[in-house]
Amino acid sequence: MPDQPFIARGFRGRRLQTPAGRLPPGQYETRDFPVLSAGPTPRTPLAEWDFAIRGLDGRSARWTWDELMALPRETPTVDIHCVTKWSRFDTRWEGVSVDVLLAAAANEGVSGGAFVLAFCDGGYTTNVPLADVTGGKAWIAFGHDGAPLDPEHGGPARLLIPHLYFWKSAKWVRGLRLLAHDARGFWEELGYHDRGDPWREQRYQGDP
Amino acid sequence: MLTEEMRLDGNAAAGALREVFSQDVTVARATCAGCGDARPVGALLAYGHAMGVVLRCPGCGLAMLRVARTPGMVRLDVAGVTLLAIPDDVPVA
Amino acid sequence: MSSGIRAIPEGVPDVARRTAPARLEWRVATVVAVRDETPRARTLVLDVPDWPGHRAGQHVDVRLVAEDGYQAQRSYSIASAPEERTVALTVERLDDGEVSPYLAGELRAGDGLEVRGPIGGWFAWDVHDGGPLLLVAGGSGVVPLMAMLRHHAHADAARRARVPVRLLYSARTAADVIYRDELARFAAPAVGIVYTLTRETTPVDWAQHHRRIDRAMLDAVAWPAADAPLAFVCGPTPLVESVAALLVAIGHDPARVRTERFGPTGG
Numbered sequence: 001m002p003d004q005p006f007i008a009r010g011f012r013g014r015r016l017q018t019p020a021g022r023l024p025p026g027q028y029e030t031r032d033f034p035v036l037s038a039g040p041t042p043r044t045p046l047a048e049w050d051f052a053i054r055g056l057d058g059r060s061a062r063w064t065w066d067e068l069m070a071l072p073r074e075t076p077t078v079d080i081h082c083v084t085k086w087s088r089f090d091t092r093w094e095g096v097s098v099d100v101l102l103a104a105a106a107n108e109g110v111s112g113g114a115f116v117l118a119f120c121d122g123g124y125t126t127n128v129p130l131a132d133v134t135g136g137k138a139w140i141a142f143g144h145d146g147a148p149l150d151p152e153h154g155g156p157a158r159l160l161i162p163h164l165y166f167w168k169s170a171k172w173v174r175g176l177r178l179l180a181h182d183a184r185g186f187w188e189e190l191g192y193h194d195r196g197d198p199w200r201e202q203r204y205q206g207d208p
Numbered sequence: 209m210l211t212e213e214m215r216l217d218g219n220a221a222a223g224a225l226r227e228v229f230s231q232d233v234t235v236a237r238a239t240c241a242g243c244g245d246a247r248p249v250g251a252l253l254a255y256g257h258a259m260g261v262v263l264r265c266p267g268c269g270l271a272m273l274r275v276a277r278t279p280g281m282v283r284l285d286v287a288g289v290t291l292l293a294i295p296d297d298v299p300v301a
Numbered sequence: 302m303s304s305g306i307r308a309i310p311e312g313v314p315d316v317a318r319r320t321a322p323a324r325l326e327w328r329v330a331t332v333v334a335v336r337d338e339t340p341r342a343r344t345l346v347l348d349v350p351d352w353p354g355h356r357a358g359q360h361v362d363v364r365l366v367a368e369d370g371y372q373a374q375r376s377y378s379i380a381s382a383p384e385e386r387t388v389a390l391t392v393e394r395l396d397d398g399e400v401s402p403y404l405a406g407e408l409r410a411g412d413g414l415e416v417r418g419p420i421g422g423w424f425a426w427d428v429h430d431g432g433p434l435l436l437v438a439g440g441s442g443v444v445p446l447m448a449m450l451r452h453h454a455h456a457d458a459a460r461r462a463r464v465p466v467r468l469l470y471s472a473r474t475a476a477d478v479i480y481r482d483e484l485a486r487f488a489a490p491a492v493g494i495v496y497t498l499t500r501e502t503t504p505v506d507w508a509q510h511h512r513r514i515d516r517a518m519l520d521a522v523a524w525p526a527a528d529a530p531l532a533f534v535c536g537p538t539p540l541v542e543s544v545a546a547l548l549v550a551i552g553h554d555p556a557r558v559r560t561e562r563f564g565p566t567g568g
Contacts, residue, residue, distance in 0.1 A: 005372075006329050006415045008365040010407045013373055014399045028371065032397075037211035038255050038262045040269065084258035085371070123271070152211055167259065190260055190276035190283045204278040213538050213565040220376055220562070222420035223362040226325040234423035250423020251559070 022079065024198035027087040033153065034086060038186065041151045042121035042172050049156060051140060052175035053101060055110035060175075063101070065156070068140065071096045076139060078162035080169070081198040093160055094143030098133045098176070101140065112178020117185060118159050121172040125185035127194060128161060128168055130178070137163055140173065165196040165203070211255070218252035221261045224275045225249070227282045231294070239291040242270035246291070249273070325420065327364060328352075329413045330388070338391060338479045342441060343405040344380060347388045349416060355383055356425035357448040358533065358561075361390065361418030365400060375400045378444040378535075378561070379419065382451035388416075391479060393441040424533065424561045428456045432464040432531055433524045437514070437544050439471045439536020442563055446535055447480055454487060467493040469522045471514050471540065473500040481507075495522050514540065516547050526552030535561040 015028040023029060046065045054060040063071075075094050081087045117127045132138065141160040142149050149155035154171030161168045167187050188194055193202040201207060222234045234250030245267045252263040252272060260276030265288070272288035286292070330347040337343050360378045381389035394405040408414065426434070426449045434453075436446040446468065453466055472478045475498060484494055485507075497510035497518065504511055510518055524530035532553060534544045541562045549555050 005366040005370075006327075006413060007368055008403070008414065009412055011365045011367050011373075011403050013365075013367055013371050015371065035211065035214065036257055036259070037214065038257055038260075039211070039264060039271070040215070040255075041211045187259055187276070190274055190285060191278035191281060192259065192276070215538060216562045216564060217424065217560055219421040219423040220360075222360075222422070223325065223376065223417060226420060230324075232420065232422040234421055248423055250421065256564075 022089065023087055024081055025201045026085060026203075027081055027198065028085055030086040030088060032086070033088060033091075034082070034084075035152050036082070036084065036167075037152070037171070038124060039122045043151065044121050044156075044172075044174075046156060050174070051101070051157070053105040053110055054175060054177045055105070055112050056178060056180060057111070059108070059110045061101075061105035061108045061110050068096060068142075068157070071100055074139065075143075076160070076162070078160075080162050080166050083165040083167055083192065083196070083198075083203050087198075091162075092145055093139065093141045094146075095139035095141030095157070095160060097136060098138040098140065098159075099136060101176075102134065110178070113180030115179040115182045117177040117179055117183055118168075118170040118173055119175050119177060120170050121174055123186075124170055124172070126159075126168050126170050127179075127182055127185045127188055128164065129182075129195060132161060132164060132168075132195065133159075133176070137161065163197070165193075165198050167192065168196050214255070216254040216256050217250060218248070218254050218263050219250035220256060221254045221263060221275065222250070224261045224277070225273075227277060228275060228284045229294075233292070233294060236292055236294040238272055238289045239293075240265040240268060240270055240272055241288045241290045242272075243268040244290075246293075249292075325417050327415050327417045330416050332408055332410050332412045332414055333387060334410055335408065339477055341405070341477070342391055342393045342479050344389050344391045345404060345408060345414070346381075347390065347414065347416065349388050352388060353419070355379055355388070355419035356422065356427055357383055357452040358425040358445045359419040359421045359448075360445065361388070361416045362420065363390075363400070363404070364415040364417075365403065366415070373400050376420075377404075378448070380444045380447050380451075382448060382455055384452065384455045391441065391444045391447075393479075421561075424535070424559055426452070426531070426533060428453055428460060428464055430531065432466065433528055434464060434466040435523050435530045435532040435548075436466065436468040437471075437519075437532065437534040437536075438468065439514075439540035439544075440473070440477065440563075441479065442534075442536030442541070442561070443468075443470055443479055444535075445561060446533060447483075449533065450484070450487060450492065453492070461488075461491040465491055465493075467495070467522055467524065469495045469497070469514065469518070471497045471499060471536070474498055475501055475503075475505045475508065493522075514544055514547075516551065519544070519547050520551060523548060523551065523553070526554070529554065529557065532558045533561070534558065536563055538562040538564055 018029040239246040263273040274285040330349040334346040496508040
C-alpha cells in the first residue's frame with residue numbers, strides 16, 4: 001500500500017449531497033439497493049421453510065411459514081447502512097418483531113444468554129448482542145416496498161437490524177441461536193466487528 | 209438480479225489472492241473439503257463482495273476459500289480446502 | 302512514487318523468482334492515448350512503470366480514489382498483446398455504473414491511473430499452449446480474447462497455421478461490435494470469425510446469425526471435440542454459463558473449457 005493514495009483527477013463516484021446528521025461517519029447516500037452476496041440464492045419451498053429459536057439447553061421453538069404469517073406484524077420505515085459505505089434512507093419493510101418471537105420462545109422454556117447467532121439457508125451466520133435484537137429494534141422481515149421480499153434481497157425472510165451495519169441483517173434467515181458467550185459469524189471471523197454500530201463506525205474487529 | 213448472475217470465476221479473485229500468496233494461485237489445484245473434487249482455483253466460483261471474496265466449489269457449493277482485507281490485515285480462511293497444490297513454475301502473473 | 306527498486310523488508314525471506322515480484326504493487330500508470338471503439342466502448346492505452354509483461358487473457362485491477370478518500374476498485378481485462386510495450390484496456394461504459402463512465406468518459410491522455418497486475422493466470426493463453434483454439438465472446442467479453450488474437454497474430458506464419466483459431470462473437474447490435482475493422486484484417490484461414498447480433502433490427506451482411514448463441518451455432522463453429530480444442534469463453538455471466546454447458550454437452554472436455562464471467566451486465 002502506498003503511503004499517499006493517488007487521487008484520480010475528476011473522480012467523484014456516485015454520491016448524493018446529503019443533509020448533515022442523517023449519515024453515519026464515512027457513509028454515502030445511494031438510491032440503489034445494491035445486492036451483496038457471499039453465495040448463491042437459496043430456494044427453500046415455503047412448505048419446507050421454518051424459523052427456529054434455539055436455547056442454551058437444546059430446547060427450541062419453531063414456526064412454520066403459515067404460523068409466522070399469523071403473528072402480529074409491523075411495518076418499519078428505516079434507514080439502512082452497509083459497511084461497504086452506502087446508506088439508503090426510508091426503506092419500507094414488513095415483518096414480525098423479534099421481541100414477539102423471543103417472548104413466545106421464552107414461554108416454551110427456551111432460554112439464552114447475552115448473545116445471539118443468526119443462522120441462514122446457504123450457511124451464512126452473523127453474531128449480535130441480544131440487546132440489539134430486543135426492545136423493538138429488530139424484525140424477521142418478509143416484505144419490502146409493499147411486496148414480498150425478493151430472493152436476492154433475502155426472501156422469503158431476512159433478519160432486519162437497521163441500527164447496525166447491514167451485514168448483520170442476515171438474508172434467508174432460518175433462526176436465532178441464543179448464546180451465553182459471543183461466537184463469531186461468517187464475516188466476523190474474517191475481521192468484521194462483533195457489534196457493528198455505524199454511528200460509532202464499528203466496521204472491523206478492534207474498532208472501539 | 210439473481211446472485212447467480214453476479215458470480216464470477218476464481219480467476220477474478222487473483223488480485224485479492226496475490227495479497228496473501230507470493231505468486232498467482234489461480235492455476236493451483238484446490239481439493240474441496242466438502243466433496244473431494246480438485247479444481248484449479250481459477251475455476252472455482254467467486255462471489256465477489258466489497259467485504260471480501262468467497263470462492264465456492266462449483267460441485268457442492270462449499271465455501272472453500274475466503275479472503276477479506278481490513279485495515280492493516282488480510283485474512284484467509286482455508287477451512288474448505290484439504291489440499292492446495294501449487295506449481296513451482298508459474299509464468300508472470 | 303516508487304523508484305522501481307524494491308527493498309526487501311527486514312525479516313522477510315527473499316523468495317525472488319524470475320517471475321513477478323512477491324508483492325503485487327499498485328502503480329500509477331499514465332494514460333498515453335484514448336480511442337473510442339464504439340459509442341459505448343473506449344480503449345485506454347497505458348504506460349505502466351516497471352510493467353513486467355503479461356499473458357494474453359489476464360486482467361488488471363484499477364483503483365480510483367476521490368479527493369475525499371472515497372474509493373472504488375474494479376477489474377479490467379487487458380486487450381493488448383504481450384508483445385506490445387503499452388497496456389491497453391477497453392472499457393464499456395455502463396450508464397448506471399460508477400467506474401466505467403469515469404474511465405470511458407472523463408479520463409484523458411496525460412491523466413494518471415492506479416493499476417496493479419497483471420493478474421489471473423488461469424484465464425490466459427500463449428501460442429505455445431497450442432489449440433485448436435475456440436474463443437466465444439459476449440459483448441465486452443471480447444476484450445481478453447482480443448489479446449489472444451493479437452498475440453496469435455504476432456506468431457510466425459508456420460506456428461499460426463499449426464494453431465487455428467475460431468472466434469464466435471455475440472453482440473447486441475452491429476454498433477456494439479468492438480474491434481471489427483481489426484478483426485477483419487486477421488488472416489483466414491488461420492483465424493475464422495463468426496458474428497451473431499442478438500438485438501439488431503437491420504440485418505448486416507457480415508453477421509452470420511441474429512440470435513443468441515445456441516447449440517446449433519456452437520455445433521457449426523466449435524472445433525470437433527475429437528480435435529481436443531482449447532476453449533475460452535468470456536462475457537456476461539449468464540451467457541458464459543450457458544455456452545460452457547453447451548460445449549460440454551457437445552462433447553468438449555470440461556477441463557479444456559476456461560471461463561471468465563464478467564458479471565450480470567458484462568462490465
